Amino acid sequence: MDREILLKARGVSKSFGAVRVLHEVSFDVHRGEVLGILGPNGAGKTTLFNMISGDMRASGGEIQLGDTALRGEPPFRRCKMGIGRTYQIPRPYSGMTTFENLLVAAAFGGGRSEKKSYAFCAQVLRDCELSDKANVSAGALTLIDRKRLELARALASDPKLLLLDEIAGGLTDDESKALVALVRRIRDRGITIVWIEHVLHALMAVADRLLVLNFGEKIAEGVPTEVIALPEVQRVYMGIEA
Ligand SMILES: Nc1ncnc2c1ncn2[C@@H]1O[C@H](COP(=O)(O)OP(=O)(O)OP(=O)(O)O)[C@@H](O)[C@H]1O
Incomplete structure (x- = not known):
């Protein structure tokens, strides 16, 4: 290693x-x-x-x-x-969709144009197996998907x-x-x-x-x-x- x-x-x-x-x-x-x-x-x-x-x-x-x-x-x-992190009690914006949550995190991590942020967040969604939940409101996700989203949000900050x-x-x-x-x-x-x-x-x-x-x-x-x-x-x- x-x-x-x-x-x-x-x-x-x-x-x-x-x-x-x-x-x-x-x-x-x-x-x-x-x-x-x-x-x-x-x-x-x-x-x-x-x-x-x-x-x-x-x-x-x-x-x-x-x-x-x-x-x-x-x-x-x-x-x-x-440095990206998840929280023990997930903190998604429950009124926003899964994808919107990632875009906010990507904007926070910064450094990418809007177009590149979209592509990057779409990749993170795929990696975290959340693509089919992209337009689902974060508040409506199941436990495992909430955990995936928490992880995806941390990853979206790159x-x-x-x-x-x-x-x-x-x-x-x-x-x-x-x-x-x-x-x-x-x-x-x-x-x-x-x-x-x-x-x-x-x-x-x-x-x-x-x-x-x-x-x-x-x-x-x-x-x-x-x-x-x-x-x-x-x-x-x-x-x-x-
Ligand atoms: N803001 C705070 N004010 C006062 N005490 C705190 C605060 N945050 C944490 N503590 C105390 O610090 C100690 C360590 O807490 P911490 O949450 O870091 O433990 P942990 O190892 O993560 O525990 P767990 O496995 O239960 O999550 C605990 O006794 C907790 O009550």
Whole structure:
């Protein structure tokens, strides 16, 4: 695998008042990989995404995309720099059609003429198997299609780095397999992915490496099969006493 570092996080911390939710978390994301993030509820996973996307300001530490420090950059600038993300609670414009939602996201990511945006969004729709829902109002989509749309919206901003926040929950086995196949296709197109997911088998099917958080601290990082076999990971994540 190419070991070039696309995202570098060093000592990232976040507190809400006296409550510390992330403590000195450091890791690298290599270009072209899928890094899975595991951790029990409240471990700080989404907060970590908020630090990367700029939705929240870190209390300490540094994050770099390539050679560029992200400190002080607002979310829309980070999006234009190539960071796309999904949200645990999807945020489509429900009154707009699927295609219109993508056009808005593409305009936010920027850099394309209107004509090129149309062609690009049509391609993203095809990739995400949503072409036949292009003119359906986002509010009327089924769960799997809402998840596809959330992913498609992030892709429409043309990211180098895609942050996926729990997109596999609540799906049937077949739907979750289809989602895993889609994540693989996105990775194969050269987009680097960080995926927070509780659905372990989905994550294990595609992640190149895993990082585990517990109480805001990194407790493990490495090859997925080795990481999930660690006694501490078994204890905190799977509730298994070693
Ligand atoms: N805006 C906020 N104000 C205060 N506390 C917050 C805020 N956002 C998150 N927290 C707290 O920070 C901790 C970490 O939350 P976070 O959502 O990052 O966890 P998570 O690992 O993503 O959990 P889950 O798997 O349940 O989504 C939790 O205790 C949460 O209550």
